[in-house]
Amino acid sequence: xxxxxxxxxxxxxxLGALVALVVVTFLFxxxxxxxxxxxxxxxxxxxxxPVQRRLLMQYFGYIYLVTVVEAAVGLALVAVLTAQPSAPMxxxxxxxxxxxxxxxxxxxxxxxxxxxxxx
Amino acid sequence: xxxxFSGDLIAALVFPGVxxxxxxxxxxxxxxxxxxxxxxxxxxxxxxxxxLGGLLQPVADLLKLVFSELVLxxxxxxxxxxxxxxxxxxxxxxPVVFIAAAPGxxxxxxxxxxxxxxxxxxxxxxxxxxxxxxxxxxFTYVGAVREILLTAAYEVPLLLAALAMFILxxxxxxxxxxxxxSRLWGAVLNPLAFMAYLVALLMATTRFPFEIxxxxxxxxxxxxxxxxxxxxxxxxxxxYVKLYVLALLGSVLFLGGWLPAGGLAGVFITLVKMLVFVxxxxxxxxxxxxxxxxxxxxxxxxxxxALSVAAVALSLVWRLLR
Numbered sequence: 445x446x447x448x449x450x451x452x453x454x455x456x457x458x459l460g461a462l463v464a465l466v467v468v469t470f471l472f473x474x475x476x477x478x479x480x481x482x483x484x485x486x487x488x489x490x491x492x493x494p495v496q497r498r499l500l501m502q503y504f505g506y507i508y509l510v511t512v513v514e515a516a517v518g519l520a521l522v523a524v525l526t527a528q529p530s531a532p533m534x535x536x537x538x539x540x541x542x543x544x545x546x547x548x549x550x551x552x553x554x555x556x557x558x559x560x561x562x563x
Numbered sequence: 564x565x566x567x568f569s570g571d572l573i574a575a576l577v578f579p580g581v582x583x584x585x586x587x588x589x590x591x592x593x594x595x596x597x598x599x600x601x602x603x604x605x606x607x608x609x610x611x612x613x614x615l616g617g618l619l620q621p622v623a624d625l626l627k628l629v630f631s632e633l634v635l636x637x638x639x640x641x642x643x644x645x646x647x648x649x650x651x652x653x654x655x656x657x658p659v660v661f662i663a664a665a666p667g668x669x670x671x672x673x674x675x676x677x678x679x680x681x682x683x684x685x686x687x688x689x690x691x692x693x694x695x696x697x698x699x700x701x702f703t704y705v706g707a708v709r710e711i712l713l714t715a716a717y718e719v720p721l722l723l724a725a726l727a728m729f730i731l732x733x734x735x736x737x738x739x740x741x742x743x744x745s746r747l748w749g750a751v752l753n754p755l756a757f758m759a760y761l762v763a764l765l766m767a768t769t770r771f772p773f774e775i776x777x778x779x780x781x782x783x784x785x786x787x788x789x790x791x792x793x794x795x796x797x798x799x800x801x802x803y804v805k806l807y808v809l810a811l812l813g814s815v816l817f818l819g820g821w822l823p824a825g826g827l828a829g830v831f832i833t834l835v836k837m838l839v840f841v842x843x844x845x846x847x848x849x850x851x852x853x854x855x856x857x858x859x860x861x862x863x864x865x866x867x868x869a870l871s872v873a874a875v876a877l878s879l880v881w882r883l884l885r
Contacts (some may be wrong), residue, residue, distance in 0.1 A: 450670040452569035462649045469633045469793040482637040510715040517722045535879045541871045
């Protein structure tokens with residue numbers, strides 16, 4: 445309960461200050477709207493074409509890798525923090541997991557780095 | 564406990580809470596400009612408050628920004644456009660809730676506190692992408708994609724560095740972690756994890772060799788392109804808040820936190836130790852060129868990954884020897 449008070453004070457004060465400053469700007473800053481100001485910024489030129497593009501896929505391998513490896517490392521983190529003190533089997537499992545990650549990355553590093561392959 | 568107020572209130576209001584975050588924003592911007600100027604044989608900010616070495620220049624800049632016109636572009640969802648940087652800045656500061664700056668000076672003492680803080684730090688990239696998306700601009704789009712890719716480069720090494728230290732200490736409670744370093748600091752016990760953390764910190768805060776999402780000559784300001792006024796302070800300052808959080812986390816994880824003192828003196832010691840992370844982050848800007856995104860990804864998944872895996876291995880060895 446006591447901890448909640450401090451967190452609540454922090455959140456309310458922090459978020460409150462952030463919103464309050466925007467309100468100050470909204471109320472007191474000069475406002476001279478113009479069509480040019482309010483349109484999309486494209487380095488001074490008139491905006492053209494759609495914003496959305498096709499996502500280039502040359503880095504797809506990294507994204508694939510990070511979703512898998514991060515989840516596995518997250519599990520290892522949870523396991524380490526919740527395990528009984530000094531659990532050699534757990535440490536062995538972590539060592540094996542990381543060895544597997546290293547082997548896969550080493551094996552495919554060349555493919556991952558070949559950014560021309562995907563474009 | 565020789566603190567005049569209760570520790571959690573100090574943590575919420577002063578350090579590492581609200582005042583610390585805003586104070587760091589001012590001091591860090593000043594320090595960065597001053598240090599880089601020194602390297603480049605310039606004076607840096609000087610004319611606002613000359614006796615203080617221009618310390619009030621960032622304050623003047625921030626005040627100017629607060630009172631400059633708030634432009635909400637027509638093509639965006641205006642509510643989301645205004646809310647995104649506020650949420651981003653807030654979320655960047657949120658992990659300090661779980662990090663202790665001195666014994667008892669923590670908002671939420673939790674047995675897994677530091678692990679929660681690490682996870683919160685990693686979650687924020689989602690908000691950067693959301694912000695770039697609400698801005699609906701070609702530059703912010705490219706910036707968002709680069710942010711995602713850079714995240715893919717540093718997330719695993721950062722997690723592995725944290726994992727290595729948690730294995731070493733056997734706990735993620737900030738007090739327990741610091742106690743475990745009473746004889747030797749974490750940076751000495753596991754220098755590999757310290758190095759991996761430092762590089763991951765530079766990537767996570769998009770500091771210079773990895774200042775790829777907001778590379779000025781390439782994508783204007785990347786994810787912050789459309790913002791001005793107060794919203795620009797939040798969008799741009801969020802990275803400094805992240806640096807603040809990661810420096811605080813790093814000094815607790817690797818540099819023994821408030822040791823050898825306790826109480827109020829511990830707060831100051833933690834502050835000084837944070838400089839170990841902050842100063843390199845400021846100085847590399849004056850020295851390094853910028854990597855391409857594919858180079859950053861390659862570093863993240865080759866050398867940095869190898870370093871952080873070696874760090875975990877070193878921790879496992881330490882743990883088995885004990």
